[in-house]
Amino acid sequence: METREDRGKLNRSTFVLEKDRRFTWNRKSLSIVAFLFPFLVLASVYAVCQTFPFGQRHILTVDLFHQYAPFLQLMRDKILSGGSFFYSLTSGLGVSFYALFAYYLASPLNLILLLLPASFLTEGIFLITLIKVGLMGFTFFQFLQVSYKRKGVLAVAFSTFYALSGYTIAYSWNIMWLDTLILLPVVVLALVRLMRDGKWLLFPISVTLLIVTNYYSAFFACIFVVLYFPILLIRCTEGEPFRRKLLVTGKVIALVALSVGLSAILLYPTFLSLALTSASGDAFPKTFELIGKPLTYLGQMFPFLQPTVRSGAPNLYCGLPVVFLLPVYFLSTRIRLREKILNGVLLLFLFLSFEINFLNFLWHGMHYPNQLPYRYSFVVIFLLLTITYDGLRSTREFRPTELGLLGVCLMFVAPVVIALDSEIKTAPWTSWGTVIFILLYTIIFSSFRAQSYKRRIQVNLLLTVMLLEVTLSTFSGIYHIGENEFYGSREGYSSGRVVASIREAVRQTKLMDEDKSFYRIEVKPHKTSNDPALYGLNGLSLFASSAPKAPVTFFKNAGYKNNGINSYQYRGATLFCDSLFRIKYVIARDTLPYEDNERTITLGNSHVTVYKNDNVFPLGFVAKPSLADYKSYYGNPFETQSDLADAMMGETLHLFSELKAERPDDRDVHLSTSSNSKYRFTRPDGVSDWVIELEWKAERSGPHYLNLDISSFDVEKASVEVNGNPITLDKKVKWISEIGSLVEGDDVKLFIQPSESVDSGSFNVHLASLDMISLTHLKDFTHERALSVIDMKEDQLYGSISCPEDGVLFFSFPYDPGWVVKVDGKQVDIETVDDAFLAIPVSAGEHKVFMYFRPVGYGIGLRITCVAAGVFFLLIMVLLIRKRRARKRAEEKFFFFDDDHDTEMKEDEEADDQVEEQSSSATAEP
Structure with missing residues (x-):
């Protein structure tokens, strides 16, 4: 019969079985979740924003739209066609593709685009972005697990905060920077393993990948790792002798040098090419400036803010628990004082880097960034999350009243900071959303010491709130970027009927061209700042950080659209420059708003029309020696181009002739001029709706061009009329505008309507005609x-x-x-x-x-990389040999003890046999 005791034993046994069957997270499953959660959250947010295939929009915005996507398409075309990786004739009349690749395209994940057709370029970039964000969560989770040796599900929440931080949301369109955010945790993880466990192999591999995938953002990460190194050294070699610390430091320096050598094939030529760019000429700040915005940095840690993209404060949001746990970390008695001091000093230095112009200039590689401020703020996020994850366990040291008081203070401080600091870009839901989540965290953290709640319930509740916060904050950030920067339609970018017509026109033009020689082709109006790269054309337009400065200056002086730094566009072209640069065909997306009788139409459908220029010059020709002395200048682009033509011929051609403007008699606007090009104006008394008007009359037949600079005052609209046909001008136009083929006696009228706030100002205007006889002579x-x-x-x-x-x-x-x-x-x-x-x-x-073209320094870089690769190979061979010898010694030791054990067993068996024989003999005796 079963007793009460037996039933008790059975119940206890059953309870153990049920407990064993309860689901528990292991490191592998948590690693998958750390990847999937940020991946799925970002994908879901974009789906809500109608991104294809959930709608008809794409995620391309800012420079991802104008630069990175076209260059990714260019790389895809090169790989599939077997083009040169040294040089490209596609963009900017010709550009070093090696420099483009090093800055924009070196991520291995870009190879995903090879699996998709060209029409799915935007979707391929969408997928790459999601994968990169997922990998950011994965690698940061691995870093936390290895560095702190904890098995906890909350590491997933911290890794998600890292992957979907304010920096990631604001700069996710800077797709090549995301590789650095993926690899920074790997580098620090590898450094921990090297110093603590003596495992070195991952460190040079991760540092090399960090440098190669994007050397620009890797610069920020490398500076941070150098600053963070002393903290890691003290933590990982605690209690070790000084000699051991010195040995570890020497290993790290040697392996860093090895990593630099492995990346030299890309890094060294790129470093030399930077000397040609505009970034190389920035002067060190002459005066000390302190921004003085400590409250701004606190406010930037709150959720639901508008991300800083073009200008503003640094993006520092990485979860509200960071704001809560930061004081917990520094007040904790569990954490060593020396470690808290070192982390505090480093954190203070990073915040001072935002404050002090000298440090900010140095962080950006001794360069003043063109928009996108505080590009290194992701290292602050990394440090904040690392510190607060370490401080998470210290919450149990504090009484619920202490944590509750901290939460109440934050609930009062948050809305005050948000209200007082105009630098913080908020949304209508920022203040109350922040207060609600602070309240939730206060309740949860305060309950950690309570014995009435199970630990599992507390952790799961905290995890849920953290993941809910980051999800809502991600949606808020993406929503604001869509509102402020705009996510466009995929139709007309890399897919759609117009794009298909452009690609088909390029193909048919190539087949139809008679002489089969090299020529260039452009598209108007433009879609991006790199249309030739996007559509696979040999063209003029270029917008790239690696662009040499000298061509930018020339095209600025010649009247082309440019930014004066690293971009020049096929806007502002004349027939002379088209001919000089061998732009033989122009594909028009829409019907041109002017007559073009100098080009002939060769192809066309309802979407595009192809115009041919029969006046193109050869790709190379011998000009007069005077061309070597030619210098362009800014001010009058028609004189600049005429001087270039004269230098080529060695004689005066009068290629462009400027027309003199006339004023209508019935206008009350006070307009005066000291020359034929610069005008000053004053608003008429008592008039609110007024327009500045100038008139010209064509003096000869041929193409005519207008150069207007109205950038010194605000303009409602500007336009030009040719025989009554209006042509709208860009309000900030400073480049040449083509107004078409005119016949002698045709009327041209310019209309400028200043904004209501403008009472007076000045502008420059030139109207010129191109002499076709001189152009033919030059051809x-x-x-x-x-x-x-x-x-x-x-x-x-x-x-x-x-x-x-x-x-x-x-x-x-x-x-x-x-x-x-x-x-x-x-x-x-x-x-x-x-x-x-x-x-x-x-x-x-x-x-x-x-x-032939080879990037400067490529040969030296190749040799350095080969030597470094040889050293790395030898180190791996030594490592494998040592492991093999160690394994062999272990096996020999095992067999040695096994033989001894067998001998002892054999001796014992023989002794037992002797005893048994003696016993048997004694028993047999009478």
Whole structure:
């Protein structure tokens, strides 16, 4: 019969079985969740925002729209077509693709685009972004697990805060920076393993990947790791002798040097190419400036803010628990005082870097960033989350009243800071949303010491609230970016009928072109600042941080759309410059608002029309020696272009002729001029709705162009009328506007309507006509002295030329020191035209010309990388040999003890047999 005791034993046994069957998270499953949660949260938020395939929008905004996506398409085209990775003829008349690749395209995840057709470019970028954000959560989770050796589900929440921080949401469109946020936790994790466990292999691999995937943002991460190193060294070698600490430091320095060597093939040529960009000329700040915004930094840690994109305070949001747990960490008695002091000093230094202009300048690589301030703020987020995760366990040290008082203070401080600081960009729900979540965290943290609640319930409740907060904050941030920066329609970008028509027009134009020689093609009106890269054209437009500064300056002086830093666009072109730069075809998306009788229509459908320019010059030709002395200047683009034509011919052509403006007699606007181009105006008394008007009359037939600069005052609208047909002008236009082919006697009228707040001001205007006879004469001159191209690839050219006299062989390629030119087998020095274009001095006679492109420093970088790779291989071989020897010694030791054990067992068995025999004998005796 079963007793009461037996039943008790059975019940206890049953209870144990039920407990064993309860689901528990292990490290592998939590790692998957750490990846999936930020991935799915961001995907869900974009789905709500109608991103394809959940709608018809894409996630491309700001520079992802204008730069990164077109360059990703360019890389995809190069890989699939086998193009050169050194140089590209697609963008900017020709540009170092190696420099583009190093800054924008080195992430291995970009290879995902090869799996998708070109029409799904935006969706491929969407998928890459989601994967990168998921990997950020995954790697930060691994870092927390390895560094603190804890098995807890709350690490998933902290990793999600890292992956969906305010920095990530604000700059997720800077898709190449996200690789650094993925790899920073890996580098620090590898550093911990190296110092604490002696495992070194992951460290050089992770540092090399960090540098190679994006050297720019890696610079911020590397500075942070250097600053964080002493803290890690003290924590990971606690109690170790000084000699051990010194040995670890030496290993780290050696492995960092090895990593730099492994990345030299990309890093060294890129470093040299930066000398050509606008970023290389920034001067160190001359005066000390203190911004003085400590409350702003606190406010930037609150959720539901509008992300800082173009200007404003640093993006520091990484979860409200950080604000709550930061004082807990520094007041905790569990955490060593020395560690708290070092972390506090580092955190203070990082905040002072926001405050002090000297430090901010140094953090940005001795450069003043063009918008996008405080680009290194992600390292502050990393440190904040690391500190507060360590302080999480210390909440049980404090009484509920103490934590409750902290929460009440935060509930009062948060709305006050938000209300008082205008620098903080809030939403209508920011204040009350922040207070509600502070209240929830106060209740949960205060209950940690209560014995009436199970620990599992408290943790799960905290996890739920943390994940809810980051989800809502992510939605708020993406919503604000969509409102402020705009997420456009995927139709017309890389997919749709217009895009398909452009690609088909490019294909058919290539088949129809008669001479089959190299030419360029452009699109108007533009879609992005890099349309040639987006659509696979050989064009002029370029917007890239790695763009050389000299061509930008030339195109600015020549009247093209530019930003004066790293961009020039196919807006402001004249037929002369189209001919000089061999832009043979123009694809018009829409019907042109003006007549173009100088180009002929070759193709067209209901979406696009293709215009052909029959006046293009050769790719290379011998100009007069005077071209080497040509210098462009800013002010009058028509004179700048005319001077260039004169320098090429060595004589005065009068290529452009300016027209004199006339004022209508019935206008009350006070308008005066001291020259034929600069005008000053004053608002008429008692008039609110007023317009400035100028008139011209065409003096000869041909293409006419208007250059208007009204950037010094606010304008409601500006337009020009040609024989009554209106052409709308950009309100901030400073470049040339084409107004079409005019006939002698045609009327041109300019209308400028200033804003209501403008009472007076000034503007510059030039109207000029192009002399087609002079252009034809110039075309004939260049073709008579043309380079005959025998063979041409993207990064090399071979041809022959017959020079009637000494001159300058001009190429319509931007100058780059990576070009190597040989004339008749001998390398020659390269000259430049206006520091912007490639030119070679040649003598009279027949010559063979061969030129090729290799990034400056590529050979040296390659050799350094090969040496470093050899050293790395030897280190791995030594590691494997040591492991093999250690395993062999372990096996020998095992067999040694096993043999001893067998011998002892055998001796015991023999002794037992003897005893049994003796016993048997004794028993048998009578």
